[in-house]
Amino acid sequence: MRLDKFLSNCGLGTRSQVKDIIKSNKIKVNTELVKKPEFNINPEKDVVYYEDNKIEYKEFYYFLLNKPKGYLSATEDTFQPTILDFFSNYSHLDLFPVGRLDKDTTGAIIITNDGLLAHQLISPKYHVDKIYIAALDKEVDPSIKEEFEDGIMLDGEKTLPAKIEFLDKNICRVTLHQGKYHQVKRMFEHFSYKVIELHRERFAFLTLDNLEESSYRELTNEEVINLKSLCKK
């Protein structure tokens, strides 16, 4: 891997910032002072120092964002803000959201550059829980429970078994293991209810405790290991 890419991935700065750092004689690879951004290193074997401090290499980054309304779950858009706007300090990392929340949906969403784990977490194969709180336009009739949980036809196929809890007259908690386009909204629409507010309170075991709207935090190593283990079964 090129030295400038390695340093940028480690969070030392953008590619052009790290090129300047390299040229200013601050980077050592093993015992050698290196001045060329294109110098090739082996992240598994070589030890890189910045002003004599060892740099730990991290290939993948994982964040949990408490998404506010008004942001697209996309990496870029010409006209509208995207959730990647919160991660402008990490623009060198090629981050993307794991699945999508609608522009008007709030709550838990993972942002990463680990394509494999992202793919697994949204695959219906691994049954990872996505838990939503939905506010509906009118009082819900609990008799929808059986059909809602058993599955309804969307896009020509039956939705996977789901769970619905009735928290208040027009408030439900819904647990899904898949993420079809507008799935929660369309499942309620099937019963003639309109979702007026939607919030994802949990993704897998990740809740938003102490994470204010529009804030994010990096996942701990333990959380990442636990997410990966969900996708092994």
Ligand code: URA
């Ligand atoms: N289901 C929806 O309808 N919208 C979301 O944003 C997420 C799940």
